[in-house]
Amino acid sequence: MSTVDAPRSPYARTQRSGTNWEKWGWMYMRASGVVLVVLIFGHLFVNMVAGEGVRGIDFAFVAGKWASPFWQVWDLLMLWLALIHGANGMRTIINDYSSSVTLGKVLRGAVFLSAAALIILGTLVIFTFDPCPSVSPEQLGLLPSFCPPQ
Amino acid sequence: MSAVTAPRSEKKPRPGGTLYRGYTGMWSWVLHRITGVAIFFFLLVHILDTALVRVSPEAYNAVIGTYKTPLMGLGEIGLVGAILFHALNGLRIILVDFWSKGVKYQRTMFWVVIGLWVVLMAGFLPRQIANIILEVNGQ
Numbered sequence: 001m002s003t004v005d006a007p008r009s010p011y012a013r014t015q016r017s018g019t020n021w022e023k024w025g026w027m028y029m030r031a032s033g034v035v036l037v038v039l040i041f042g043h044l045f046v047n048m049v050a051g052e053g054v055r056g057i058d059f060a061f062v063a064g065k066w067a068s069p070f071w072q073v074w075d076l077l078m079l080w081l082a083l084i085h086g087a088n089g090m091r092t093i094i095n096d097y098s099s100s101v102t103l104g105k106v107l108r109g110a111v112f113l114s115a116a117a118l119i120i121l122g123t124l125v126i127f128t129f130d131p132c133p134s135v136s137p138e139q140l141g142l143l144p145s146f147c148p149p150q
Numbered sequence: 151m152s153a154v155t156a157p158r159s160e161k162k163p164r165p166g167g168t169l170y171r172g173y174t175g176m177w178s179w180v181l182h183r184i185t186g187v188a189i190f191f192f193l194l195v196h197i198l199d200t201a202l203v204r205v206s207p208e209a210y211n212a213v214i215g216t217y218k219t220p221l222m223g224l225g226e227i228g229l230v231g232a233i234l235f236h237a238l239n240g241l242r243i244i245l246v247d248f249w250s251k252g253v254k255y256q257r258t259m260f261w262v263v264i265g266l267w268v269v270l271m272a273g274f275l276p277r278q279i280a281n282i283i284l285e286v287n288g289q
């Protein structure tokens with residue numbers, strides 16, 4: 001019985017049991033990246049270049065966008081894809097540099113918690129947003145023009 | 151301190167034994183990493199400021215107003231530049247990984263990334279600089 005492979009036999013990766021999460025993380029970085037290019041370039045063009053650019057952004061501008069399901073879905077996708085992509089990228093970097101096991105755990109925990117909290121916050125904001133909230137009289141002028149008179 | 155001193159050569163030593171260290175492959179990776187971290191931290195802040203639309207129109211407008219100051223205007227140029235580089239170089243990484251000729255053309259693709267970055271920045275800068283000038287003049 002031989003325990004040594006024949007010379008020049010092809011390299012075989014040892015198969016560990018279970019899901020290869022690192023591989024799927026790697027795939028996710030690339031798949032989300034392709035979608036994010038479209039979402040982020042569109043976001044930057046509409047908010048920072050078209051119309052007045054950054055000077056045109058105010059409550060009424062955001063309300064005008066989120067009055068439409070199109071931009072709600074756009075921003076929701078961008079929120080989830082970018083935060084998970086960014087958090088997983090940060091995890092890679094922490095793994096590369098953190099010298100102590102405990103520090104690594106703390107930093108990865110902080111990245112995970114902040115990303116999770118902001119995904120929840122952002123999702124709630126998009127779904128509970130009211131473009132025409134009832135406001136104090138001095139803020140009436142800040143509402144988008146399509147809001148009915150209060 | 152090591153007692154052994156490395157042999158000195160008259161010329162500036164070139165990094166040896168690799169086509170990676172010190173070349174476009176390495177610098178694109180460094181830039182990709184730095185821009186990725188910067189964008190991540192900005193994103194955290196950006197979601198918080200946008201969440202103010204749920205507080206009141208007044209609160210949102212007050213905070214977004216700080217994004218319109220000249221100093222922030224310059225910061226936004228850096229931020230957009232970082233995102234555009236990360237996005238374009240990200241596509242380059244994907245092509246290196248999945249396209250059969252990707253490794254062969256990785257250096258060419260780096261310069262394509264830089265070229266596209268310049269073109270896209272040229273599309274963004276006029277509007278942004280005009281806005282900064284309007285703010286400086288208090289208009």
Ligand code: HEM
Nearest residue numbers: 029033036037082086089090092183186187189190237240
């Ligand atoms: C605009 C579209 C984007 C594309 C095409 C893209 C693409 C990529 C790719 C291909 C990687 C490499 C992953 C690997 O080496 O395994 C990566 C890493 C990373 N990305 Fe993105 N990305 C994009 C947007 C973002 C955004 C919005 C963030 C921040 C929230 C971000 C943060 C990161 C970080 C922190 C890394 C890790 C860098 C490293 O390991 O050196 N990226 N990105």
